[in-house]
Amino acid sequence: MARVLVADDASFMRQMIREIVEAEGHEVVGEASDGDEVVEEFKRLSPDIVTMDIVMPRRSGIDAVKTIIELQPNAQVVMCSALGQESLVQEAMDAGARDFIVKPFKPDAVISTLQKVLEKPE
């Protein structure tokens, strides 16, 4: 069971991810609705894994990944992206994100991606 921090500016998406990961027995320890909040919550909660939306107010998901990786180089961050954001996903991966999931979320794909990252931490 992993402790998950969910970052997305839409509560719709946060609830959806929460439902998917909780159904698998993981615990959602916190939610963040913008790029600043996710950094703060990361520092406060030290989650096992972060799901990170790319497009968020205040600070983009990509900038948030960079800050989090600076804070803790082996942090596990999975990007949430939409179709058409491939280049941004690549930028996030270059910045230290471990993997990505694509909206609209398919529960199986979300779980298998999280599982993969959790089992093979760098």
Place this chain on the structure above:
Amino acid sequence: MDLAKYRTIFIEESTEHFAEISRALLDLEKDPASSDAIDTVFRMAHSIKGMAASLDYAPITELAHRLEDRMQEARDAGRVPDGDSLSLLFQGLTTLEGMVDAVKEEEAPQSAPPALLTALSAPAQRSNPPQPSEPAPPAPAEVTRSAAREPAPRVAVEGATEVTAPRPPPTVRVRTETLDRFLSTVGEVILNTSQVRTSASAFDTKRDSALGEGLDRMDRVVGELQRRALELRTTQLLRIVEPLPRAAREIAEQAGKKVEVEIEGAELEIDRSILDRLSDPLVHLLRNAVDHGIEIPEARRAAGKPEVGRIAIAARREKDNIHISVRDDGAGLDLAGVLARAVEAGVLHQDLAEDLPPDAIAALVFEPGLSTAHSVSEISGRGVGMDAVRVTIESLGGSIELVSERGEGTVTSLVVPITAAVQRVLMLGLAEEIVALPISKVERILEVRAEQIERSGAEAFVLIDDELIPVIDLAERVGIASERGEGPVSLVLTEIRGDRVALASQRIVGQQQIYVKPLPELLSGLRSLAGLTILGDGRPMFLLDPNQIA
């Protein structure tokens, strides 16, 4: 997964997003290079797209995607292109709103009109190319995405991660229905408490100190509960004024006019039940300002005014009232025209019309059956006249007035109470009955001898401050037999539509803070009653609406 739950969240979130998009588009109209506004529309469209895709609403996903693409272009170019692109974005927004309305009605959203999709999919028409200094690539549609490699304008990180702007406090969503039930229950608690108080007065609470202390404590707690509950009933004015700039823009566009709407004081909080009824009157005043106030650009130029008309909606709080004014810098009221129409409509006799002062002429627009429009336009001609506006405002316990200067513009000002639920009332005895009047309506209370009331036919008058004031016998009006004795008569001076009136009753019972309950369904047609409360002894007491008794 519980799709119904996500559908509800989707409707709520996208409705909020629409408001933000609308605000941002209006900002972009003023400043096409506002990066905040561009960013907001981009993010909101993106978020709507993501939600819609999760729920398989393909038409919404597609349209939101196109809007997002256009905003990505605007981000890259540092501005929205001039010309039609803003109108196009507004159209996109209106179409999206229609689609979400369909979802609300549990219907499948229809595809957007192909013409709109095409217009939104082509790189926005750049008849006005961006400034040469801007490195905006004239990107064909397929390439726009690669432009995303240029990262979005960023918030500087610079290690100073602690510097964060204040975030709004966390909130929860509650269904209005649930809230209303809760508030109604709080109302019952308040009424029951005063009943318990009345019953307890039969005991000697001095000797039974536990009872007395208990009652005092209960009063304090219930008072606190009442204050908290009233806070819950309030909503920001923002909810009803936020759509106004966009509405004005649409009305103006149809009439070939240009307007800019400024809003001040939208953060003020007001009782939800009042707020809901204030929306239509405000929209009407706005329509009037655009339709009859603001001139067409040529006429404005000729009058030496800027082409874009200005409408300022300003709200401020004064004690327990909110003052809202709608001010335009348009042509002003055609007083001669109003007068002619009033005479024609039989509202005013020709002889009286001769030397009516300007403010009295302006007040005529609130009379039923008077429309000042030269041609009933599509927008203003929907049957809600200024008289309907006045009736609504007055039935909320408020008042409205209009001041206009030919060539300079018009200001309509209205005053409404902040809360309707708890009111301080004056209780008047009519034979065995007790009725209540809102204290805010009472100018003065005085006692006169019966013979001081002069009668001529069915009319009665009393001389107060050298002014002959009509007297209305409340008991007679309410339909309770009144004995016209020799004893003193209690008169309550009040103002009804600008005129002083004295309401006669047999005795003044006192003042009290009451929790006003809405009238039960069966009585709701009685316009002279504004509500009721239950007295300590369990009897109902009706709250009169003075505007409707005279």
